[in-house]
Amino acid sequence: MTKVKYSSTLTGEPFLFYESRQVARLKLTGRNDQQIREEIKTQNLFQYATEKKLNDRITAVLRRIKTLDETLLRFLAEKPSETAKVINLYAIMKTNRLMLDFMVEVIGDKFEQGDLILEKKDVNEFFAAKREQQENVARWSDETVAKLKQVLKRIVFETGILADRKTGRLQRLTLDRDVEKYFGDQGEVEFLRVLGNQV
Structure with a gap:
């Protein structure tokens, strides 16, 4: 695993499993980051009450998802939650x-x-x-x-x-x-x- 600089961003970017799974599913349909961002906002896919943290969370999830190849994207999107959570942890560790x-x-x-x-x-x-x-x-x-x-x-x-x-x-x-x-x-x-x- 490649190492990146230490950051305190996890304070605002927790596990985000549900959100990451949603984005993985969208990514597998061929949508690009901008299309995913728009769909999350217009359809309130993350189901947040307000938009306050939404943009930061979308950015965090997209950054994590970029570390996954198609196989891992499929695991995150399609495997049972117990297994998909392991892939989510991997993406967090990569970023x-x-x-x-x-x-x-x-x-x-x-x-x-x-x-x-x-x-x-x-x-x-x-x-x-x-x-x-x-x-x-x-x-x-x-x-x-x-x-x-x-x-x-x-x-x-x-x-x-x-x-x-x-x-x-x-x-x-x-x-x-x-x-x-x-x-x-x-x-x-x-x-x-x-x-x-x-x-």
Whole structure:
């Protein structure tokens, strides 16, 4: 996976699974980004009460969708939700370095060590290390960091990896065979590892 610069955009761009699935379906019909943007707005496909966040969310989803080839678009659009959510996580990791590093350095390492409890200290240590290593992360306010901690954990929960938010219990995901084969064939070993798959 290629690394991009650290960004705090996840505070306004959470999991967005429902929205991403809608856009994947539109993309598979051959519509371009502008047509998709217009259709979302005119038909209120995201079902937002107001347009306040709509443009930002559309932009975020389109950016994520661009990282997926046709096979992954089909998985996101057509597979059962449990499987499609894994593809959504992949797209987030491809476009957000903080999410990528959190999954690799915290969740993947937990699975590798057989430590299936995500503790508050794990998340705090991750952010403390990033603040030391990255100048732009060090400039983020405590409020931004607190929000990012919540968003990261929520994404892991919504994907199904964080099975219990109170106890922090993690679970390995059993992947659809097509999906597992696809990522294996693509050499995405790191991604399979963060889902708890032995590779």
